[in-house]
Amino acid sequence: MPPNSGRASATLSPLRDDLDPGLRAFVEDLRQVSSQLELGVRRYASRRFITASALSxxxxxxxxxxxxxxxDLITDVEEKRGPLTPGAEAALRELHRRASERDRGGRETQLLEARLAEADEETRRITTRQRALEEALLKRERRLKEVQARCQRLELRLEGEVLVHRGEVETWRGEYARLEEERSLLQEAVVHLREALAVAQAELAAAEDRCDRLENQLDELAAAPDGGELPWVTAMLEADRRPVPELVRAVGDLEQRTRAATAMDLVRSAGQSRSVEEVAGLLAALRREGWDGHARTALAAIAVAPAPLPAEPHRQRRRAP
Incomplete structure (x- = not known):
C-alpha cells in the first residue's frame, strides 16, 4: 500500500487470513485505488450516499x-489523480468478475439487500404521503366542526328572526296580494280604455268629416237661386230612408254632373245610417252600375259607425258577489 494511504487505512481493519485468494487480490487492488482519494470511509460513504458500514x-x-x-470510485480517483492505465482498470474489472463468480451467495445477498432498500424507500415515501394526508384530514375535520357549529348558530338565529317577524310578513303578504289584484284590474281597464279611445277617435274623424260635408252642402244651398231645388240635397237629407234604387239614381245623376265628391258623401251618409242588410243591397246595386269606388266608401262607412262605449271591467268585477 503506498505511503499516502494512511487516512483510509486508519479506518480499515486487516484482511482476514481465511479470505479467498481471488477475493483478497480484488480487495487489495480496490483498497489501493481508494487510498488515492485520501478520504476516510465515512466521508467517502456520505459522498456516494451509502452507509459507512457497507463501504467498510x-x-x-x-x-x-x-x-x-x-x-464511481475509479471516476473520483481519475478526477483527482488523473486517469488510470487501461491495464489497471481492466485488471480490476477482471478481479471483480472472478470474485463475483465465486461469491454467488454474496450476489444473492446483494440482490436481496437492493430489493430491501427499494422496499424501504417505497415505505418511506408512502409514510410521508400518509402523514401529509393525515394532516390534511385533521385540518378539514377541524374546519368542518367549526362550520357545522356556525351553521347551527345561524339556524337558531334564523328561527328566532322568523318568529319575531312572522306577523310583519303576514301583513306585507296581504298588502302585496291587494296591490297585485288592483294592478290586474288597472291593466284590464287600461286595455279597454285604449280600445274605447281608438273607437272614439274614429268616430270623431267621421263626425268631423260629416260636419265638413254638411257645411259644403249649406254653402251650395245658399248659392242656389231663390226657390231653386237641389235634388241631391234632398237625397242627402233623406239618405237614411230613401229606397236603394233612388239612391243609386241620385249617385248616377251626381256623377253625370261631375259632382263625384258629393256622390261619395251621399253614399257615406247612407252607409252610416242604414242597417247592415240595407247597406249590403246598396253595395250590390252600386257594383252592378259600375260604381265600385262608391261601394267601397259605403263599406268603410259601416266600419266607422258610432258604437256604445264598453263598460269598465273593474267596476263590473267589484259588483260581482
Missing amino acids: HYLSGLRIPPWDLVA
Whole structure:
C-alpha cells in the first residue's frame, strides 16, 4: 500500500487470513485505488450516499461491491489523480468478475439487500404521503366542526328572526296580494280604455268629416237661386230612408254632373245610417252600375259607425258577489 494511504487505512481493519485468494487480490487492488482519494470511509460513504458500514464491508472483503460503485470510485480517483492505465482498470474489472463468480451467495445477498432498500424507500415515501394526508384530514375535520357549529348558530338565529317577524310578513303578504289584484284590474281597464279611445277617435274623424260635408252642402244651398231645388240635397237629407234604387239614381245623376265628391258623401251618409242588410243591397246595386269606388266608401262607412262605449271591467268585477 503506498505511503499516502494512511487516512483510509486508519479506518480499515486487516484482511482476514481465511479470505479467498481471488477475493483478497480484488480487495487489495480496490483498497489501493481508494487510498488515492485520501478520504476516510465515512466521508467517502456520505459522498456516494451509502452507509459507512457497507463501504467498510466492501473494503474488508466481507461483501463484493457492485461494479457501478467500483466505476464511481475509479471516476473520483481519475478526477483527482488523473486517469488510470487501461491495464489497471481492466485488471480490476477482471478481479471483480472472478470474485463475483465465486461469491454467488454474496450476489444473492446483494440482490436481496437492493430489493430491501427499494422496499424501504417505497415505505418511506408512502409514510410521508400518509402523514401529509393525515394532516390534511385533521385540518378539514377541524374546519368542518367549526362550520357545522356556525351553521347551527345561524339556524337558531334564523328561527328566532322568523318568529319575531312572522306577523310583519303576514301583513306585507296581504298588502302585496291587494296591490297585485288592483294592478290586474288597472291593466284590464287600461286595455279597454285604449280600445274605447281608438273607437272614439274614429268616430270623431267621421263626425268631423260629416260636419265638413254638411257645411259644403249649406254653402251650395245658399248659392242656389231663390226657390231653386237641389235634388241631391234632398237625397242627402233623406239618405237614411230613401229606397236603394233612388239612391243609386241620385249617385248616377251626381256623377253625370261631375259632382263625384258629393256622390261619395251621399253614399257615406247612407252607409252610416242604414242597417247592415240595407247597406249590403246598396253595395250590390252600386257594383252592378259600375260604381265600385262608391261601394267601397259605403263599406268603410259601416266600419266607422258610432258604437256604445264598453263598460269598465273593474267596476263590473267589484259588483260581482
